[in-house]
Amino acid sequence: MWSRLAVCACLVGSVAAMCPDDPEVDLCEVDEQETSHSTRNGAWMALLLPLASTRPSLATGLALALAAGSVGVDAVTCGELKTFYKNEQCCGQPTQEVSAPVPGTAACPYSFAKPACSTAEPQTPRDLTAGAVGSMTPKAATLTDDQANFLPLVNVHFHLGAEHKTEAYSDDTDSIAYDAASSGRRLAGNVRPGFMCSKSSLNANQLAPYNFTYCKGDVQVGKSYEIHYVHSSAGMDNNATDDMNADLLADGLGGAANGRGLLNPMIVVQGQIFQIVNGAATVDDMLHGWTVVGHDNSVMYPGSTTGQSHDNEVCSPYSITWHVDKDCHQVSPESFDNLCKQMSEAYGMYADLYPHGSRKLVSSQYVVKSEFVKPLA
Known part of the structure; x- marks a missing residue:
């Protein structure tokens, strides 16, 4: 790729690898001075567009700028391109990456920075115990x-411990120990545990270790x-076209937030808590466990995405619906x-075979009022 870029640089730079000051020459070879404006732009596009599919570079930006009239970005003059080319010291440096936006390229209208909790919409997880x-x-x-x-089911994943809290799962012994050891940092190789269902009524046989073949990480x-x-x-x-919204699962939440290029999808997460116990109920299809x-x-209730990367200072930018089962289900x-x-x-998933870390229970000032937590209807 870089050898092709070097060839382009030879075609558009001066013979002496210096940007010429002659306004009639600009970035073109001397013998191209008589070429018409449209033909010149066509030649530029022929040279630059093959490079636009590779990593972002000067070639990509110049191709976009020259195509400004047809793709709706801001118009840019040849003089502006020349000034940019010289300011970036590109002459004789075909492999150098530019440090500034190329003239004519449209700025991204979205900010993907996570908001401060003080400016974000209501967050998740919320305390779901009585009186919260x-x-x-x-x-x-x-x-x-x-x-x-x-809505199609796009992803299934699980968190170590419950992120939510109810009377059925409220044991925070493990999360307190993790937070004390981490001092706010994520411990290497470990994810933060959430609330656990009580083990006080379980005997030694029910708690005997099991060798998991497919689940990875801290699954016990x-x-x-x-x-x-x-x-x-x-x-x-x-x-x-079959009037059905079929499941097509994949790792991660990219398909939920930006599948098919959508930027404002409707998202619902159904949360269900399972405690692994020897001899407990057999569920053949936990992949659709909410309905099974x-x-x-x-x-x-309305909330946000969760996960260990959010806390009570840095919040999630997404607004989604939550359906949460308040019971703890024992499963084999x-x-x-x-x-x-x-x-x-069935779906070739791998990353989500590991448990995700649980977000700390969100402060009451960043979750919805109790009147917006309603029985599922």
């Missing part, structure tokens, strides 16, 4: 159970995991391992 309060009034509507199930008998079933209007569908296991004791280790097997073999 919140301070915020949401701007986004909350989608219902039927509306959530109409006795521990609890909050599984997130992520639905999004941005989800891919192999057959969009049942969720009679659930609530819905074979069933949980089969979930990972389904994710791996």
Whole structure:
């Protein structure tokens, strides 16, 4: 690629590898002075567009700038291009990367910086125990159970411990120990645990270790995991003409937030908490556990994405609907391992076979008021 860029530099630079000051020459060879403006631009595009598919470079920017009239970005003159070329000291330096935006390229209208919690919309996870309060009034509507199930399922992943807190899962022994050891930093190789279902009634046989074949990382008998079933209007569908929103799962939340290039999708996350216990119920399809296991004791509320990268200072920029099952469901280790097997073999997932870290319970000042936490309908 760089050899081609060097050839282009030879064609557009001066013979002495110095930018000429003659305004009639600009970046063209001397024998091209009589070439018409349209022909000259066509030659530029022929040289530069093959390079535009590689890493961002001067060639990419110049190609975009010369195409300004047809793609709607700001118009740019040849003189402005010449000034930019000289200011960036590109003459004789075909491999040098430019440090400033190329004239004529449109600025991105979006900021992807995560907002401070003081300016963000309501966050998740929220305390769902009786009497828990919140301070915020949401701007986004909350989608219902039927509306959530109409959206394609785009991702399934699980967190170590529950990110939410209810009477059924409120043991924070592990998270307190993690936070004390980390002093606010993420411990190398470990993810932050959330709330656990109580183990006080379990015997030694129920807590005996199990060798997981498909699940990776910190997946153990006795521990609890909050599984997130992520639905999004941005989800891919192999057959969009069959009146069905079929599942097409993949690792990560990219498909939920920006699938098919959408920037404002509707997203619903269904959260369900499972404790792995030897001899507990067998669930053949935990990949669709929300509908298979049942969720009679659930609530819905407006919130955000979660995860260990957010806290009570740096918040999530996304507004989404949450449906959370307030019960703790015991499940056999074979069933949980089969979930990972389904994710791996049916959808080629790998990263989400590991548990994600749990976000700290969000301060009451950054979550919705209790009147916006309603029984699932």
